[in-house]
Amino acid sequence: MGEQPIFSTRAHVFQIDPTTKKNWVPTSKHAVTVSYFFDSTRNVYRIISLDGSKAIINSTITPNMTFTKTSQKFGQWADSRANTVYGLGFSSESNLVKFADKFAEFKEAARLAKEKSQEKMELSSTPSQTGAAQTNMLSVNKPGKNKESAPGDLLSPVTPESINGTSEEKVTPDTPQHSEARAEPSQNALPYSHSINKHWEAELAALKGNNAKLTAALLESTANVKQWKQQLAAYQEEAERLHKRVTELECVSGxxxxxxxxxxxxxxxxxxxxxxxxxxxxxxxxxxxxVESAHEFESQKNTLTHKLQEAETKSQTLEAQLGDLEQHLESSQQESEAFRKSLRSLLELLDTKIFELTELRDTLAKLIEGSS
Incomplete structure (x- = not known):
């Protein structure tokens, strides 16, 4: 039958940067098909992916490999034979879970196949009565034949930037809306007080948006820190075990x-x-x-909040002063109207007196003319 595909999915393929060993390098410009293959003749499982005619993944699954989910849509495994670390960015978490389950299933199948092959080799290496059988036993047990083909797989470092580079996970926290109700001032106070409030409200809204983003990033970072601490502890235990193993092997002289x-x-x-x-x-x-920068932003937010409160207090003071000025203006207008009425009455009285004096003058003039 040869080699046949047994499971396929689509994902963005990455490899660890061979120079820095820290950043991911995309090996496909878009999502490609990633398939599990089974070779029935050799009883071997492989992960293969092609970008056109170019093989960007050709990894044989061994019992000591480990597939690690580093985020909701990203996973990775190390291949010591290819001397690289592969990363896959999926379009959904369900696709990642399916791929990881298949990896664990085929890894276990590879382990069982390896144990069966070792048992067959042990049975074939059983000593017989003939010298030819002894020669075959020596050739089977010759050092280096049954040696492990690959050391323990390693988890490569994955930075948040590199994970976000898969274009599958980008957190966009909602921007809080500033909805504080304010009393409407009079038309004369609106231009000044609204300009001050809008300025500080815009700064506070921007700061709240930044604070929400930093809070989301901090929560994600905290979760990653816990996972990395567990991985660091596992690395340390593995290193200690390997050191002990090296010491034991050095003590063996055969x-x-x-x-x-x-x-x-x-x-x-x-x-x-x-x-x-x-x-x-x-x-x-x-x-x-x-985290330190998040604390700095928090202090800046508190400062701006205090300034906004001071601006609101000043605005209320100005509104109160404006109300007093309006009352004073109204009373002044009333006094002015009363004064105008008084002037009108005085003018009318003066006109009456002038008319009477004019008649009196005319009468005196006529009397003077008559007497002469």
């Missing part, structure tokens, strides 16, 4: 060639674990810096 090769592989694994530990420590330092 299989020098096998010991040297295993020691070299274990030392390489230890170096990779140390590098992963350093990467995680750098990530922790970055998260601490983000």
């Amino acid at each position: 299989q020098t060639t096998v010991i040297k090769s295993q020691k070299t592989e274990l030392n390489q694994t230890i170096e990779e674990l140390k590098f992963a530990l350093r990467s995680k420590e750098e990530e922790l330092e970055k998260l601490k810096a983000e």
Whole structure:
């Protein structure tokens, strides 16, 4: 039958940067088909993905591999044979879960197949009565034949930036709406008080939006820190176990060639674990810096809130002063109207007196003329 696909899905494919060992490098411009293949002749499971005619994933599943879900839509595994770490960005969490379940299933099948092959080799290496059988036993048990093909898989460091680079997870916190009700001032006070309030309200709204984003990032970072701490503890335990294993192998003097090769592989694994530990420590330092910046933004928000309260207090004071001025203006207008009425009455009285004096003058003039 040969090699046949048994499960397929679509995902964005990444590989760890071979230079920095920290950042992800996309190997496909868009989502491609990623398939599990089973070779019935060799009893081997493989993960294969093609971008056109180019094979961007060709990874044989071994019992010591581990597929790790680093976020809701991103997972990774290390392939020591290919000397790289593969990453897959899925369109949904359900696709990631299905792929991880299949990985665990085929990993277990690979382990069982390996145990069966070892049992067959042990049975074929049983000593017989003939010298030819003894020769075959020596050739089967020759050092290096049944050696593990790949050391323990490693988890590569994954930064939030690199995870977000899959374009599958981008957190956009809702911007809080400023909905405080304010009393409507009179038309004369509106331009000044509204300009002050709008300025501070805009700054407070922007600051609340930034604070919401930082809070969401801080919660996500806290969850990642817990996961990374667990991974760091696992790395440390693995490193201690490997050191003990190296010590035990050095004490064995019968299989020098096998010991040297295993020691070299274990030392390489230890170096990779140390590098992963350093990467995680750098990530922790970055998260601490983000937390400090979040505290600074919080203090800035408190300062602006205090300034806004002062501005509202000044606005209320100005509104009160404006009300007093309006009352004073109204009373002044009433006094002015009363004064105008008094002037009109005086003018009317003066006109009457002038008319009477005019008649009196005319009468006196006529009397003077008559007497002359």
